[in-house]
Amino acid sequence: MKCENCGxxxxxxxxxxxxxxxxxxxxxxxxxxxxxIAAPEAAEIECPVCKQPNKAGAxxxxxxxxxxxxxxxxxxxxxxxxxxxAAPIEVAASxxxxxxxxxxxxEIDTNLKKTFGRLELAKLASEPMWIxxxxxxxxxxxxxxxxxxxxxxxxxKLNGTEIKGxxxxxxxxxxxxMVGDALKLVFKIK
Numbered sequence: 001m002k003c004e005n006c007g008x009x010x011x012x013x014x015x016x017x018x019x020x021x022x023x024x025x026x027x028x029x030x031x032x033x034x035x036x037i038a039a040p041e042a043a044e045i046e047c048p049v050c051k052q053p054n055k056a057g058a059x060x061x062x063x064x065x066x067x068x069x070x071x072x073x074x075x076x077x078x079x080x081x082x083x084x085x086a087a088p089i090e091v092a093a094s095x096x097x098x099x100x101x102x103x104x105x106x107e108i109d110t111n112l113k114k115t116f117g118r119l120e121l122a123k124l125a126s127e128p129m130w131i132x133x134x135x136x137x138x139x140x141x142x143x144x145x146x147x148x149x150x151x152x153x154x155x156x157k158l159n160g161t162e163i164k165g166x167x168x169x170x171x172x173x174x175x176x177x178m179v180g181d182a183l184k185l186v187f188k189i190k
Contacts, residue, residue, distance in 0.1 A: 001025070005133065011055070021060035021067065022133060023119050098145055100138075100177070101186040110187070113139035115150060121183055130154045130180035138171065138187075145171045147187075154180030 001010045005022035016023055043056035045068050059069055099107040100116075102124055108116075115137040122128035132152035139146055146168040149156040155164040157178035163169050173189040 016060045018055065018058040018060060021115075097190040098138075099188050099190065101188055103184065107188075110138045110145070111140075113137065116179075117150075121179060125179070125182040127180070127182040130182035132180070135179055136177070139168075141168070145187075145189075147171050147177065152180060154182070156180070 001012050001014060001024050003010060003017035003020060003022055003024060006017060006020040008017055008019040010018055010024060014024060044053040045056060045058060046053055047068065054068060060067055098110045100110055101107055104124065115134050117133045117135045118128065118131045122131050125131055134150045135152040136147055136149050136156045147158060147163065148168045149164040152164060155162050157163065158169050159176050171187045173187065175187045177185040177187060179185065
């Protein structure tokens, strides 16, 4: 199945492009199955979110679309006790949670780099088609959280100022994000 976004040819049973993560058009199932289903290949990557197997080398999960290239924190298999003579180590780290607050009050975690678009936001928008497939990205760089419009058709406003074509813009607690004049979000740091 050919991706409309990047042109990559993907397996017919794939929901998301293995190259760019774009949702693929869904073909209507045919009445006949012309080829037998092949056994899964030995080299597969398990999705860290939904646990579905994916083809080796895939960049995005075929089932849920999450990036397979971003490392996901895992719990250590065993805890090693420090020697009895070791002094306790104090860690002064505060864990902050960065979220987008949606109009219905629900929240979307933005602690990792994430690109938002029609797939995630259209069901909440007054005009869903005003939201591009890849509308904007929120990411952290040097301990600063940024937003960047991804060349969307209808733009992104940060506190009423258009940021399309302006590169990355720093985000702070309480900033309002207007997505294509169709959806208002609020960035919160908890």
